[in-house]
Amino acid sequence: MTTKTSPFKITKAFPLEKNDIQYNPSSEEVSMKRAKFDAFVKYAQALEEKLEAAEDARDVANYRARKAGKTADVLQALTEDVLKGTAAVRTWLGEPSHTLLELSTRTGIPYATCHRIVNERLGTPNVEIGHLQQMISAVSRDRRPFAAGAEKHPRFKRVLLGLAKGFVEDELVSSWQMMGSEVSTVHGGLEIAQKVKELHPDLILVDVLMPNLEKSGLEGLKIFAKDTKRTIVLTGEMVETNSALLQGSTDKRNKAEELASEGETAGG
Amino acid sequence: MDNRNYEIRRDYLEGEELLQSLPDADRQKVELAIAVLAKDPWPKQFSAKPLGDKAVKITVPVEDDEIAVLYEVDVYESTIDLITVKRHGPFRKAADWLAGLVKFEPKGKS
Numbered sequence: 435m436t437t438k439t440s441p442f443k444i445t446k447a448f449p450l451e452k453n454d455i456q457y458n459p460s461s462e463e464v465s466m467k468r469a470k471f472d473a474f475v476k477y478a479q480a481l482e483e484k485l486e487a488a489e490d491a492r493d494v495a496n497y498r499a500r501k502a503g504k505t506a507d508v509l510q511a512l513t514e515d516v517l518k519g520t521a522a523v524r525t526w527l528g529e530p531s532h533t534l535l536e537l538s539t540r541t542g543i544p545y546a547t548c549h550r551i552v553n554e555r556l557g558t559p560n561v562e563i564g565h566l567q568q569m570i571s572a573v574s575r576d577r578r579p580f581a582a583g584a585e586k587h588p589r590f591k592r593v594l595l596g597l598a599k600g601f602v603e604d605e606l607v608s609s610w611q612m613m614g615s616e617v618s619t620v621h622g623g624l625e626i627a628q629k630v631k632e633l634h635p636d637l638i639l640v641d642v643l644m645p646n647l648e649k650s651g652l653e654g655l656k657i658f659a660k661d662t663k664r665t666i667v668l669t670g671e672m673v674e675t676n677s678a679l680l681q682g683s684t685d686k687r688n689k690a691e692e693l694a695s696e697g698e699t700a701g702g
Numbered sequence: 703m704d705n706r707n708y709e710i711r712r713d714y715l716e717g718e719e720l721l722q723s724l725p726d727a728d729r730q731k732v733e734l735a736i737a738v739l740a741k742d743p744w745p746k747q748f749s750a751k752p753l754g755d756k757a758v759k760i761t762v763p764v765e766d767d768e769i770a771v772l773y774e775v776d777v778y779e780s781t782i783d784l785i786t787v788k789r790h791g792p793f794r795k796a797a798d799w800l801a802g803l804v805k806f807e808p809k810g811k812s
Contacts, residue, residue: 487753493716493772494757497785500714 594635595619596626708740709781717787720769728764732787735762736771739782743775761790 446454459467593615618633620626630638712718721729735748739760744750748760748771756776762769772785 490753490757490759490770490772493786493788494753494755494774496716497714497772497774497783501783 591615592633592635593617594629594633594638596638706780708743710736710740711781711783713783715784715786721787724764731764732762732769732771735760739773743782757785
């Protein structure tokens with residue numbers, strides 16, 4: 435029979451003070467307790483990391499929900515603006531290059547998605563409320579404004595881009611190609627006139643500051659209008675854009691005329 | 703690290719009230735850490751930890767505590783959206799206390 439000796443040793447009779455108790459555990463006992471304690475600490479640390487990761491994931495998920503909600507709210511506000519025809523929306527429609535950045539910044543929607551939306555807006559200079567609402571519901575649902583298979587029925591089969599080099603040409607081309615359009619690009623004013631007669635594109639998108647265009651971009655639109663369904667001019671100046679839409683578009687509707695006439699009035 | 707300046711946005715930030723309730727010195731430390739993100743979205747000095755899908759977390763040591771800042775980095779748009787500012791939480795404190803105990807060496811009088 436083995437007797438187990440206590441690791442505690444009392445060196446003095448009562449009353450005891452702090453240093454009157456000595457603790458002298460055996461080395462086996464120390465290592466065993468240390469191993470148990472180490473295991474417990476590791477478990478506690480692992481648990482802490484799990485709890486922390488779960489809390490972080492919840493915070494991120496809540497943030498995304500807040501952001502998505504705000505996106506839907508902002509787009510809804512834009513719809514209402516369109517209905518009212520406020521100046522902000524006319525600017526939104528009239529300044530494509532600014533629109534992308536502004537819309538993306540304001541809504542938090544990825545730039546590429548904004549690009550698709552704005553391209554769609556460029557394809558329809560006249561405000562189409564129903565379509566915008568569809569986009570809103572689609573965007574707020576899964577941020578894909580165009581339904582699967584939409585590329586089989588492109589709004590414009592042939593698109594001609596006449597842009598100065600260095601513009602967002604690649605993005606425009608890929609966006610329209612995604613929508614199923616055949617896209618041609620030219621970089622000079624004279625080439626545009628030639629290509630328009632050759633291709634009879636459904637849509638021309640031309641930079642108003644296009645180099646080598648014999649006449650001004652707006653004058654050129656009158657020529658293009660004969661050979662295309664629709665011409666859009668890109669410019670940072672809203673008034674010019676609306677005037678351009680009036681002159682260049684062969685499919686003018688009331689809203690476009692309103693915008694254009696108001697733009698001309700504003701421009702004197 | 704690139705040479706861009708990231709735009710720091712607080713549109714969706716939660717925990718602004720915690721930031722305001724901190725002592726001045728601590729709040730300045732946290733604000734400085736946030737400002738650093740404009741130049742370096744993954745600062746090593748604040749133990750930047752990716753949380754997946756563009757979300758990142760940094761930890762800023764303050765008096766008797768740590769403040770965690772969660773944010774989302776968009777490298778294409780050069781923007782940083784702050785998500786939340788929060789204390790590191792009781793679990794971390796408990797784990798740190800336990801980890802400190804590991805260093806304890808039981809010794810008796812010889």
